[in-house]
Amino acid sequence: MSESEQKADLHRYLQEARDSLLWKLEGLSDYDVRRPLTPTGTNLLGLVKHLTYVELGYLCATFGREHGEALDDPEQDMYAAADESREEIVARYRRAWAHCDAAIEELTLDTVGTVPWWPKERAEVTFHHVLVRVLADAQHHAGHADILREGLDGAVGWRRDNDALGTTDLDERAAYHAQLEEIARRADPSSAPPR
Numbered sequence: 001m002s003e004s005e006q007k008a009d010l011h012r013y014l015q016e017a018r019d020s021l022l023w024k025l026e027g028l029s030d031y032d033v034r035r036p037l038t039p040t041g042t043n044l045l046g047l048v049k050h051l052t053y054v055e056l057g058y059l060c061a062t063f064g065r066e067h068g069e070a071l072d073d074p075e076q077d078m079y080a081a082a083d084e085s086r087e088e089i090v091a092r093y094r095r096a097w098a099h100c101d102a103a104i105e106e107l108t109l110d111t112v113g114t115v116p117w118w119p120k121e122r123a124e125v126t127f128h129h130v131l132v133r134v135l136a137d138a139q140h141h142a143g144h145a146d147i148l149r150e151g152l153d154g155a156v157g158w159r160r161d162n163d164a165l166g167t168t169d170l171d172e173r174a175a176y177h178a179q180l181e182e183i184a185r186r187a188d189p190s191s192a193p194p195r
Contacts, residue, residue, distance in 0.1 A: 003109055010131050011104050017138035018097060021048060022090065024145040028152065034080050037148045044148055045089055046079040047141045052093045053077040054137050058130040059100040063113035067099040074117075104131065 001009075024044055025033050033045040053074055060067045069092060072081070080089055109128035116123070150156045154170070 006109065007104055007131075010135055011101070014131075014135045014138055015097075017135070017142040018051075018093075020142040021051065021138070021145050022093070024142075024149045024155075025086065025090070027155075028149075030086060032152055033086055036079075037151060041079065042144060042148065043079060044145055045086060046077075047145055048093050049080060049084075049089050050077045051138055051141055052089070052096045055096045055100045055134055057117075058115070058134050059103045059127075062115050062125065062130055063103065063107060063111060063127065065099070065103055067096070069095060069099075100134075103127075 025048070028044070034043055036043050052069075053071055056067050056069060056071065057074075059065075071077075080086070107127045109126065109131070111127040112124060113127065113130070114123045115125055115130070146156060154173075
């Protein structure tokens, strides 16, 4: 496989994760995309903001590539501030794609860069390394978003047109869930809640 084919393959999976993450916002209220849905505060819009920082940091800053985006404190990238709109965060994410896609197009996989926030002794990396890292992070967080969205309204899947489940019938899904609950209870009756 040629280098351009390798990059195209990695890029395709990265773009699929990006697209999946953004569709998880569609049709939800501003409250639902912002609210913390786990004890650690994970929220849908925060995942988008975080991945913007991840992509620009690893695929641009690491290689001295300017991106022109004003980024807040990286310690505050997991949520949308009160004065940040959904539209602003999504638009910034899409602009990040353009900058990072240009890096994917222009840099070779063996291009060496320096991750500014890593310890000096391990900060030197190849473009291939950080591209795989960004892809893994994007897929990881797209999975988080899938679970969060399912908890909000039952919408699931990698894409709008592919929920990867055998049925879309809610009664069938409920029966399947009940079946799995029963299997779990039988496996360890002592831990099952009282009926």
